[in-house]
Amino acid sequence: MTVLILLTQIALPLTLLAWLGLWPAGSFIGLLLQAAGTGAFLFALARVAQWAVPVWWLPRVYGALWLVLAVAACWRQEISGLPWLPDAVGGWGAIALSVLLLGLGGWTGARAMLGQRPPPVEVVDIANPFGPGRYLVGHGGSDPLVNGHMRTLDANVERFRPWRGQSFAVDFFGLGPWGLRASGWRPADPAAYAIFGAELRAPCAGTVVAVENDQPDFEVPEQDTVNRLGNHVILRCGEAEIVLAHMRQGSISLVPGGRVVVGDRLGEVGNSGASTEPHLHIHAQRPASEGAPPISGEPLGLRIDGRFLVRGDRLPGALN
Template identity: 30%
Template sequence: MITYLLLAITIGLGVLSITLLRKASRKPLRDGILTALLSVSLGLFIYLYGTWVFLSIYAKYVFGVSYLLLGLYFLWKRKRVLRATNALYKVVLILFFGTCCILYFTGTTGVPERVDLDFPLKKGRYFVIQGGKGLPTNLFHFSLRGAIYAMDIVRLNDFGNRANTVFSRNLEDYAIFGDTIYSPCNGRVVRAHGSNPDNIPPNMDRGPKNTNMVVIETDTYTVFMGHMKMNSVMVKEGDRVTTGQPIGRVGNSGFSSEPHLHIQVHKREDGHPWYRSTPLYIRFNGNSYLLNEVIKKKNL
């Protein structure tokens, strides 16, 4: 199961970063500096990119605090033991993890055109499970046509997880399943479909052409929201909607392995279908969000 594998990789790399820090503290500065830099770059990488939410977002903070405290302890207990070291592979890995950490914030798409929307969910804390400014943070969406700034959003429960267990086949276990989706803007509904059944996780066999969706068009851009719950869409094509109006509920239809809201926005361009037009980077109520960031109501 991919969920368990990604979580195991996250925890394993986190432990490895701490182990490398301990090794660096047992070497003289000349030999230990590269190991220490490798540890720091790996630790920051897994802190930013790790799938901690599969366990709990609080696990991420526990790891970060533990890393800092253990780093201070290892420095205090530092021993000067001479050991041979192979520097080349460490330099390569430091450059790789360091570059990924920088690209987490900058992305690879330059300065994107932006759009400001009202956040379409209202119940509590939400989490960007996929999103960012292109590669490497938005790898999955980057491979889709024009979806380089698309976002996948889940809701967090009281334990900081998106479901009651690490992985569940029960749709009701996912905190976001059935949440009301509100229109993020004023506009006209140009596509509304809601008859497709919800997938039972992790089944995605029905594919992207069987997604319950609402597509809203404004004078300057088009908003697509997908994976809605079967028979939950509350609007029809041609309807005028206003910001904050209920339009559907979060589900797991189409090309989706677990309940979440998929949202992407494109500039309106004559002669191009909306999904082939220029993608826009989304801001919710004036705030930008990246991969693995929490969206809190107080920030909206």
């Protein structure tokens, strides 16, 4: 995973920027396509990749560099005096690469943007579930490119059926100093992550359906693939259930059958269950059928503080 992140989120963008800055195309069409292709690809990468690692604001730096380099390339090449088309094989090869980047970036970027639309299901509105802090969406949206939970919509995969209710879930990381999610690249200690121990509050008024409070918090990247929710709370709010998972061991003081109102303390974010690092998983679903797994109900969309959140969005926690 570390190698993949280094390649796709650092090496590849810097390579494309260096290509535009150091080897601008020698024809008008070539330079236009080179700038458009690198820009489209960087935009798609900014929308599709998870930028919790290395940092959420890095795509903005890439975007600013792209703009500066594109303008500089046009100025250095005296664009008005360039031939329309290249006169060498290398120039046509660069055009082919630029068209590939433009097509790939345009297609994936468009899909990521369409993923900002709420899904074609009922959408439940809830309040902000966090206490103080700053939070980044790791998974969220209505397209699998930006929300990996949507894989569980595939009814043909038997192992997904017990988890179907989480198909439109939202996962949150915490943001610490400089926008970093942890003190280190991927520290083993869950307490090194900004979100670990963050206070969670009831996002809706309703009844406590289920509570699990005794699962251990694992060191990163260990996880429990059997007890997938780990420590969790399930609230029945109207006709929907709100599931908050991967909470901290011993932090929950609720009992099934109890009542909560918006803002009541639920517990804290932890690293229990099928969690590769500390984060909050939250989703809405219809109640599961009697005797069925607890998150196998019909999945619902989720709006938090009036926002349908997608990968890369940031959410401020409560002020107090």
